[in-house]
Amino acid sequence: MVTLTYDGSFEGLLTAIFEIYEYRFSDVSIVPADRAQANVFNDHRQSTSDPVKAERVWLGLKKKVSTAALNQLHRAFLSELPGIEDKLYQYVLYVFSSKLSVEYDYSNSFVLFIKQTDQKVRREKHRMEAFIRFQLTGDGLYYAICQPDYNVLPLLQNHFRERYADQRWLIYDSTRKYGIYYDLNTVETVSLSFSEEAGSGKNLQAVFDEKEELYQQLWQQYFTSVNIVARKNTKLHLQHMPRRYWKYLTEKQVQ
Amino acid sequence: MSDRTLEKLSILADAAKYDVSCSSSGSDRKNKDKGLGNASNGICHAYTEDGRCVSLLKILLTNHCIFDCAYCVSRKSNDVKRAAFTVQEVVDLTINFYRRNYIEGLFLSSGIFKNADYTMERLVLVARKLREEHNFNGYIHLKTIPGASDELLKEAGLYADRLSVNVEMPTEQSLKLLAPDKKREDMIQPMNYLKGAIIANREEKKLFKKAPQFAPAGQSTQMVIGATPESDLEVLFMASQFYKQMQLKRVYYSGYVPISNDNRLPAIGTPVPMIRENRLYQADWLMRFYGFKVNEIVSPENPHLDIDIDPKLSWALRNLQIFPVDINKADLQVIMRIPGIGVQSAKKIVSARQFSKLTWEHLKKIGIAVNRARYFITCQSKEFELKDLMPMQIKQRILSQGASKYQPNFSPQIKLF
Structure with a gap:
């Protein structure tokens, strides 16, 4: 063989x-x-x-x-x-x-x-289009970290470039250690050493835009308010939003 | 924007959540001049703990309301906290949520303050600001306020992707009973207007590609289920009529969540009719994607959908003379009607059988539910189910094989409802 x-x-x-x-x-x-x-x-x-x-x-x-x-x-x-x-x-x-x-x-x-x-x-590509959560940094960059099951970043470029044509963004795959970056003109593949600490919300004030924390709070509030308690259905919730994705979902960071 | 906004958001999102529509598909709005956003196939960005999709920022502009509809949390006589957003607040929330990839767009509805036109005007103003001042091309769904004037509807259609008027109740009697301030014709009239405008716009677009879009994702409506005694027959015939005559894109069924002690309504604590709601959606799918006519699903002899089995299976059991179907020969339309085979699998079967005669092994790999389908099909194999089973026997066998997710609800007590 x-x-x-x-x-x-x-x-x-x-x-x-x-x-x-x-x-x-x-x-x-x-x-x-x-x-x-x-x-x-x-x-x-x-x-x-x-x-x-x-x-x-x-x-x-x-x-x-x-x-x-x-x-x-x-x-x-x-x-x-x-x-x-x-x-x-x-x-x-x-x-x-x-x-x-x-x-x-x-x-x-x-x-x-x-x-x-x-x-x-x-x-998985579709899930990433749904579950990517951007955070706005002080210098106007929207950035997101993700851990897709498959190597889908190459498939995501067009969607995000067409949708967010007027904002600089960076999506980083922390499993495969590379990202895609849009500079208002083209999307490029970038590999960089990225400290995960930056995304964990501990030093939000230092790196992020002054409104970032507010909008995260508003989103979390919205997510809680639209839930109908009388219809609770954990199985369905988990089926659509498996636990492995929660790590980077803003709405799942409240305890 | 701060604590006060947070409070408003919690009140006005809470009040909007009983509107079940959250779809953001069916539009094809492109990103214009390197602006913000586009809208096409729809994405569910999150799912709440009740398992429902969150695709849009769904809020009321205000929950102040001059109407007193018994089934609604925002009714005039209900003692709840009231709040109102300013136009700018809604615009800022939408843009900032959208930029962070939280949502596909905005679904804006409102309690009725002053009068219908005054309210509708505010909704249109939000949409106009988003489109014209912020070059926002994401999805916008506007609620049409019953009784609003045609001019406002026209303007709304130019900015929004989808418009919807809720009929609220499946029949006029129920509406009269529970929403004495609302009139059926106030709901049907805007629907008719929109239907005309949407068709006219489509014709216009055929001639002039550059003609402005008018509600490209069409219109939808919603009915509350289980608050009043209508049968599934009445509900589905009403829905079928909306699809055919009004050319609606979607009809939503909202299981009534008890919110009041009004004796015209199920008491607080009554379970939400979730199975019934699910069966209605299954029937709805059969009408829209599987080529079923409404009278094949429910009839005066069978006015209610079965609770313990899905409507396709119960149709098949009522029509056993059609089966078994030969998977290697039957038309796509017929294959889609077999319990345990969905649209995707049916298409795969029709493609694959051009290359070789399909066996049970093939069918399993393609992903059909053989457990169900085996009673209704033949394929390239000598193994068949005994053909002289009675409908009840087939039903029992299928039910005994799989545990339905609704099993705990099948107690005889629930069946009474």
Whole structure:
């Protein structure tokens, strides 16, 4: 069995898939370099990301399936699930082996898996669009910290750029240690060392706009007031707003 | 803006919370000239502890009211704290909540002070300020005050994404009994006006793309359920009429939360009819997304929805002659009518069966509720359910397999209501 390692990027994965065809590997597994485990029985190969090879795979797929299906592949990749590379490879294999487009063949387990994974990633993206809470700093930056289950920041850019076109904002993924920053013109990926203390509300006065605390209080008050006690339904509440997201939700910081 | 605002917010959000609508979808307002916000598919930004979505800043401009509707907390005769926001306060709250990604926009309603037009004018003023002075393109839902003039409605439609007039009660008799100051025609008349204006605007937009939008997310309404003795038949026929004749986007059903000792109403402490409300929404979904006609769901012989099973299942049990359906052949419309299969799964089935004959294994993976659906379908397999089961037997088997989330409520006592 061949273990093919790649750099963890989408381009890297497409390159790896190209090389499987190029070197005619059979019985192969693609693993990101940082997750690869040494195994004496396996043949280890390393693939280096190559934009030309990646492009060829992408264009090849484009001839076979719709743009929607291509986007699905990309989003499924962002799930970072262990083994997602092999599933994506099997999907690609199935696409290239068929004459017609197989993107709607949900009786094929790989096609269905990619579709379902894509749904999970999109749900997480949607959750982040809902649960991001900006705080306004003294120098006019709206910033938010989040910990999404999947690597969804790349999918969030457009939504936040279109919506908050007239304010500078920064969204930071504290699991993956990078953020996206909008400077009123473009969105850029930034990696910075960010102290979590700043977001915990302890030193609100020091860093934040003078009105920030007031609006947080108002929001908390609103959240409490709209609740109808006679209809309490904790199960439903938790289903929609699982506990793991509470950490960064302003309305959940009151005790 | 400080303690006083905090107090006002708590009073006026509390008073607005019985209006159940919080949807922010159905509009397609783009961000204009690098301003603030846009509105399209709707996002629920938070969920309260009762599990309801918080999408909009839903408040009353004031809870002072000259009307005395028995079911309403803000009624004139009720001894509650009164407050009123200034226009600027509402604008500031909306903008600042929106910028922090707390909300999708504003849902502004109001108690009626002085008269209908005076109140409506204030609501429109808030919307105008947001749109014109702050270039705010987020979602705005304005309540239409019954009896307000057409000119004001027209202006409201130019700023708001959605407008709504609440009919409050499913029938005119109930309205007369509980809201003696309100008249049915005062509610129907603005609805009619808005319907006309929305249709005219759509036609205009076909000809001139640049024509201003008029209430792009349409209009909606709300009925209070369980305060008066109407049957589900009356409620759903009324809703169906609103969808068809008034082209409403949504009808909301609000389970009555007892708030007063008025002897015309259920006493304080009576449980909120949450299951009934849920069943009504399920029936509503069947009408809007599953192609059901209202008389397939309720009829004079079955004027009430079943409490222990959902309306689709009970329809299927009444119409067993149609089943079993062959999953590999039936039309999408028919597959959507099978209990245990939703719109999404039905579409997946129709796509997938072009590639191979579907088996139970496929169906499970696609995510249908096989536990329910198995009594109503056949697929590529020799294993079928015994076909000569009686409706009651199927119902018993399905109920015994899963514990309904409402199980504790199925005691015989509750069934009396």
